[in-house]
Amino acid sequence: MLLDKKTYFVKEQVELMKLAGTYDIYDAETNIQVGIAKEEPGTMIKFLRLLVNKSILPNRINVYDSENQSLVFYIQKPMSFLRSKVFVYNSNGDHIGYFKGKILTIGGGFFVYDSNEREVAEIIGDWKGWNFRFVNSQEKEIGTVTKKWAGIGKELFTSADNYVISLNDAAESESEHNKLLLAAGLAIDTVYKEHK
Structure with missing residues (x-):
């Protein structure tokens, strides 16, 4: 099951004309696919991505369990200009938390809040914006x-990224918090880093 893991390898699928991304999620220890994340923005938003920077447009990423293809949670970002707010919902559509982008940071980052408006983590990027740490209160x-x-060819000629999301033992074992942290890791690439 997707949320039983502590370490995930996320591999963005390479596509020639990409208007919506797909991300394979693997158990980093066994290299077995445990989930898939799909951008499902709608036809109008796909068309607008040809004309407008993707980072300001609304977006929805659905995360499915590979075992039974069921929706585990989804990430939704409304249209934003300066400071994006990204919401996370469970498979029933219940709000489980949100992310609030930082305005002035060198490597990027954001704050993670649970459904009770309580800050549960801060995501801090390094100066390159490639590596991030999840830090609790x-x-x-x-x-x-x-x-x-991913190799020089893939890095130079595609925008597809590969990354590892690791939750250590200090992370709360509650599945809602694990959903938030996994969603935060996915949001770094799908919401905050992708601009094309």
Whole structure:
């Protein structure tokens, strides 16, 4: 099952004319696919992506379990200009939390809130914006997102990224918090880093 893992390898599928991304999610320890994340923005938004920067347009990413193809959670970003707010919902459509982008940071980052408006983590990027740390309110690291080099050909000629999302033992074992942290790792690439 998707949420039983602590370490995920996320591989963006390479597509020639990409108007919506697809991300394969693997158990990083066994290399078995455990989930898939799909951007499902709607026809009008796909058309607008040809004309407008993707980062300001609304977006929806559905995350499915590979075992039974069921929806586990989804990420929804409304249209935004400066400081994006990204919402996370469980498979029943219940709000489980949101992310609020930082305005002035060198490597990027955002704050993670649960459904009770309580800050549960801060995502802090390095100066390159490739590696991120999840830090809880006690300043303790609870996870990381690390970009993986895919080879010179793929890096130069595609925008597809590979990265590892790791939740350490300090991360709360509640599945809602794990959903939020996995969603935060996916949101770094799908919402905050993708501009094409």
